[in-house]
Amino acid sequence: MRLPISGHAASKGQMWVSMLEAAGMDEAAMARWHAEFEHLAPAAHYDLLRQLGIPEREARQIQAWSRGMAKEA
Numbered sequence: 001m002r003l004p005i006s007g008h009a010a011s012k013g014q015m016w017v018s019m020l021e022a023a024g025m026d027e028a029a030m031a032r033w034h035a036e037f038e039h040l041a042p043a044a045h046y047d048l049l050r051q052l053g054i055p056e057r058e059a060r061q062i063q064a065w066s067r068g069m070a071k072e073a
Contacts, residue, residue, distance in 0.1 A: 020033070034065070034069060035070035039067075
């Protein structure tokens with residue numbers, strides 16, 4: 001269930017992953033978080049991904065992945 005990100009964005013995103021893990025979230029919970037964020041506020045989700053330094057193409061891939069996770073739930 002890993003997010004489709006790489007390089008510099010992955011290292012910046014790792015900070016968020018570490019914080020979410022410290023808050024008690026496992027990978028399944030993080031996937032649900034992404035799916036819910038994408039469902040409720042896709043533009044804000046995209047903006048956060050871009051602020052983390054994730055390139056546009058990868059941010060769009062994460063959004064698509066998040067929508068797919070919502071369909072699986």
